[in-house]
Amino acid sequence: MKPGSLILKSGLCGLLLLALLATGAAVAPAQAQIKVLRIGIGVDADTLNPQEQTTTLIQNMCDLIYDNLFFQKPDGTLVPRLATGYDVSEDGLTWTLHLREGVTFSDGTEFNAKVMKQTFDRILDPEMRVPLRFAVSMIDECTVVDEYTVALKLQYPFAPLADTLSMTLNAPISPKALEEHGEDVRQHPVGAGPYVLAEWVKGDRIVMVRNEDYFGEKPTVEKIVWKVVPEVSTREAMLRSGQIDICYKPSPVNVAGLKADPEVKVDMPLDTRTIFMGLNCQKGPTQNKLVRQAFNYAVDKKAIVEKILFNTAVPMDAPVSPIVFGHHTMDKQYDYDPEKARALLEEAGFDFETEISMRTPNGRYLFDKQVSQAVQSYLQAVGVKVNLRTFDWPTYVAGLLKPLDETELEVFLLGWGPLFLDADMGLSGQFTCAVNPPKGLGSAFYCNQEFDALMERSRRELDKEKRDQLLLEASRMVWEDAPWIWLHVEKFVIAYSQDIEDLVVTPTEKFYPTYISRQ
Numbered sequence: 001m002k003p004g005s006l007i008l009k010s011g012l013c014g015l016l017l018l019a020l021l022a023t024g025a026a027v028a029p030a031q032a033q034i035k036v037l038r039i040g041i042g043v044d045a046d047t048l049n050p051q052e053q054t055t056t057l058i059q060n061m062c063d064l065i066y067d068n069l070f071f072q073k074p075d076g077t078l079v080p081r082l083a084t085g086y087d088v089s090e091d092g093l094t095w096t097l098h099l100r101e102g103v104t105f106s107d108g109t110e111f112n113a114k115v116m117k118q119t120f121d122r123i124l125d126p127e128m129r130v131p132l133r134f135a136v137s138m139i140d141e142c143t144v145v146d147e148y149t150v151a152l153k154l155q156y157p158f159a160p161l162a163d164t165l166s167m168t169l170n171a172p173i174s175p176k177a178l179e180e181h182g183e184d185v186r187q188h189p190v191g192a193g194p195y196v197l198a199e200w201v202k203g204d205r206i207v208m209v210r211n212e213d214y215f216g217e218k219p220t221v222e223k224i225v226w227k228v229v230p231e232v233s234t235r236e237a238m239l240r241s242g243q244i245d246i247c248y249k250p251s252p253v254n255v256a257g258l259k260a261d262p263e264v265k266v267d268m269p270l271d272t273r274t275i276f277m278g279l280n281c282q283k284g285p286t287q288n289k290l291v292r293q294a295f296n297y298a299v300d301k302k303a304i305v306e307k308i309l310f311n312t313a314v315p316m317d318a319p320v321s322p323i324v325f326g327h328h329t330m331d332k333q334y335d336y337d338p339e340k341a342r343a344l345l346e347e348a349g350f351d352f353e354t355e356i357s358m359r360t361p362n363g364r365y366l367f368d369k370q371v372s373q374a375v376q377s378y379l380q381a382v383g384v385k386v387n388l389r390t391f392d393w394p395t396y397v398a399g400l401l402k403p404l405d406e407t408e409l410e411v412f413l414l415g416w417g418p419l420f421l422d423a424d425m426g427l428s429g430q431f432t433c434a435v436n437p438p439k440g441l442g443s444a445f446y447c448n449q450e451f452d453a454l455m456e457r458s459r460r461e462l463d464k465e466k467r468d469q470l471l472l473e474a475s476r477m478v479w480e481d482a483p484w485i486w487l488h489v490e491k492f493v494i495a496y497s498q499d500i501e502d503l504v505v506t507p508t509e510k511f512y513p514t515y516i517s518r519q
Contacts, residue, residue, distance in 0.1 A: 034221045037513055040235035040244040042363030043393035044203050044228045047186035050171040051123055054131050054397055054441060055364075056273070056417050057248065059168035060510040061226065064208060066171035066191030067216075069097070070162065074269070074506045076421045078166055081216075082111065082192065086165075092157025092462065097165075099148040103215045105174035106196045113144045119172040120152070131401070132169045134428055134435050135419075138459060156460045159467060160325075163420035194219045194514050204228055219514045230363040230392075239264065239495055246496040246503075246513070252312040252366050258495045267505040268312065271492040272321045273417035274426070275313070275365055277358075277375055277485035278444040284410045285354055292482040294344035295411075296334035299378045303336070305488050308370050313488040319427060319475050321489045323507055326423025326458075326471035330479045334486060342382045355385040359412040361396045366490055372413045375485065386411070400443045404436070409443055415490070416441075417509050423471045428455050431478050446483035 045058045050066050053059045069083040082103060087096040103111040120142035123130055138158045143151045158164070177190035189197050194214045199207035206226040210219050227244060229235045232251045239247040240261070250258055250266075258264045279286040279295065286292055301315040314322070317329045345352075356379070360372035369390055376386045391399065399409065418425035429435055432452050435442035451474055458470035479486070492509045499519040504512040 034516065034518060036223045036225060037221045037246070037516070038225045038227060038244040039246040039248060039513075040227050040229045040238055041248045042228075042230050042232065042235070043361075045200075045206060046394045046397055048189040048197065048200075049183075049186035050168045050173065050191075051119075051128065051130050052186060053168055054400075055393070056419070056509045059419070060512075061206065061208075062168045062171060062189070062191075063193065063510065063512070064195040064224070064514065065189050065193045065197060066168070066173070067193035068166055068168065069170055070166040072163065072166040072420060072506070072508065074504065076163070078162060082172070083165070086162065093154045095152040095154065095161060096145065097150050097152065099150065100215065101148050103192050104213060105176070105190055105192045106211050106213065107174050107176050107190050109174045109176045109190075111172065111192050112147050113150045115172050115175055116150045117142045117144050118175060118178075119170065120150075123169065130169070131439075131441050132167070132429070134432065134440055135164050135167060135169060135425055137434070157462055158459055159462050159464070160420065160422045160424060163422060164425075167419045195224060198223075217515065220516060221513055224513065232363065236495070239497070242497075245500065246494065246511075249366055249493055250495045252308070252310040252493070255310060255312055255493060255495075263498050264495050265498055265500065266493065266495045267503070267511075268491045268493045269505065269507050270314065270321070270323055271417060271490055271507045271509045272324055272419075272421065272426070273365075273415045273490045273492070273509055274316055274319070274321060275368075275371070275413070275415045275487045275490055276316070277372075277487060278409065278412045278414050279483055279485065280407070280410050280445055281447070281481075281483050282404055282445040283407065285350060285356065286410060288348045288350070289481060290344045290348035291350055292485075293334070294341040294348065294350070294382070295379060295384075295485050296341075296482055297337045297344065298341035298382045298384070299375055299485055299487070300336035301334075301487055304371055304374050308367055308374055309488065312366055312493050313490045315488050316486040319431075319478050319484075319486070320418070320423045321426070324418060324421045324423050324426060326427075326468055326475075328472045328475060330476065332479070334482075338378075338382050345382065345384070350384075352383045352385070355387050357408065357410045358386050358388045359396065359399065359409065360388065360390055361393050361413065362390050364393050364396075365413070365415050366493065368413055371487065375411075375413075375487075400441065401437050403438045404445055407437065407443075407445075411485075412443065414443065419508050421507070423475070424455075424459065427471065427474055427478065428459070431455075431483065444483040446478070446481065448477065448481060451477050451481075 050062045070078040085098045140153045174190035181188045195208035198209045208224045235247045238244045279292045362369045376388045430442045433447040454474040461467040501517045
């Protein structure tokens with residue numbers, strides 16, 4: 001990879017980073033080129049507009065098409081990409097971003113400060129569909145300083161803003177593409193990243209080819225084919241037979257076998273993604289906190305991790321993953337106790353003749369359908385009638401985004417993976433009132449003004465220890481209110497051909513084949 005010569009600057013944080021432009025390990029100049037890399041995935045994309053993203057896998061694709069302001073390495077370190085650095089004012093209210101010069105989008109349009117301002121204007125526009133807007137809601141406006149410099153004016157200082165700026169959300173789209181396609185740019189993405197969309201056959205494949213005019217090191221892979229294969233067993237068979245080179249999220253039951261296969265490598269870092277059963281807090285039987293708590297006691301999370309997921313996950317012990325800043329193991333744990341579950345249901349006056357509607361995707365998360373079936377069985381064991389329905393991912397996402405008066409959600413399996421290693425995104429992104437659909441992704445419709453006030457204070461607090469205590473207090477509150485059945489934190493399992501070297505795999509559930517090599 002190409003060494004960078006620029007320094008990330010921060011007057012407030014004193015942050016200095018000498019960084020590399022590429023995604024992972026260094027690439028020798030004479031490294032062999034790879035004609036085609038085939039990746040088996042479980043779901044198709046719903047949109048390739050970076051501002052409309054809800055799904056980590058699709059954001060992963062967008063990163064390759066658009067690139068990021070900063071790239072977050074697996075250890076959380078930031079390296080410059082479309083931005084070369086930043087300065088922060090003494091009061092923390094102005095972040096000045098220095099943009100890379102000489103960058104063009106794949107259609108030849110120049111990348112500059114006007115483009116970056118247009119990007120933030122779109123993100124902050126309340127009329128635009130931006131599910132992850134909450135992550136940058138502290139930004140009041142973006143102004144142009146000069147041709148390659150913008151200033152972000154904040155409503156309040158926000159400690160992890162640099163990490164936030166590494167999100168796919170902030171990736172710029174070619175102004176020419178926006179003018180030509182409007183919001184249908186989601187089907188016709190044009191970015192400044194290392195790859196260009198060449199073909200998209202819905203439900204079958206997404207094909208990217210190398211951007212020969214990319215500003216950074218030339219990718220070693222000429223073409224990437226993302227093959228949509230919903231059945232995990234089929235993906236695994238395709239990997240073993242050489243039909244694909246990378247298998248996204250193989251079956252937990254087969255991980256040990258894949259590890260033992262001399263032709264296969266398996267990476268499995270614990271990631272930020274929590275898997276849960278959302279419980280509608282404003283409609284239906286789960287409005288009652290006692291019912292939500294009862295559902296938690298009814299489910300044996302340890303058994304699910306051990307017997308269904310074969311330890312490719314760990315039970316949740318807090319509202320966020322153990323690997324993020326702000327995680328604290330909760331004193332109270334919802335250990336498996338079906339008798340207590342039934343007692344709480346009776347105390348709540350739960351109508352055992354009521355049929356609960358449960359929904360699940362299939363192929364999005366590790367054994368998602370099987371986990372949902374297990375939860376269904378546990379609830380039925382304490383007398384709750386449950387009707388489970390399975391949906392393809394695009395249809396499922398559409399159902400998650402309906403407002404309260406239209407939603408049919410009662411109990412639903414979902415995952416939430418913060419895109420940087422901080423509890424703010426985990427807590428703010430799912431539990432503050434502002435992120436309830438259709439504006440956000442908090443599909444449990446949890447809304448607690450006291451919780452919101454705590455999160456607001458944590459966002460404004462720059463002292464690390466004080467901020468950590470505020471996040472602990474907020475975690476305790478939402479854990480007690482139980483808007484989710486707290487299930488498990490996934491390990492990001494990805495299997496690939498033994499001869500692949502230098503594949504970058506992150507705990508934010510992304511992987512980058514841009515500069516891989518073959519033995």
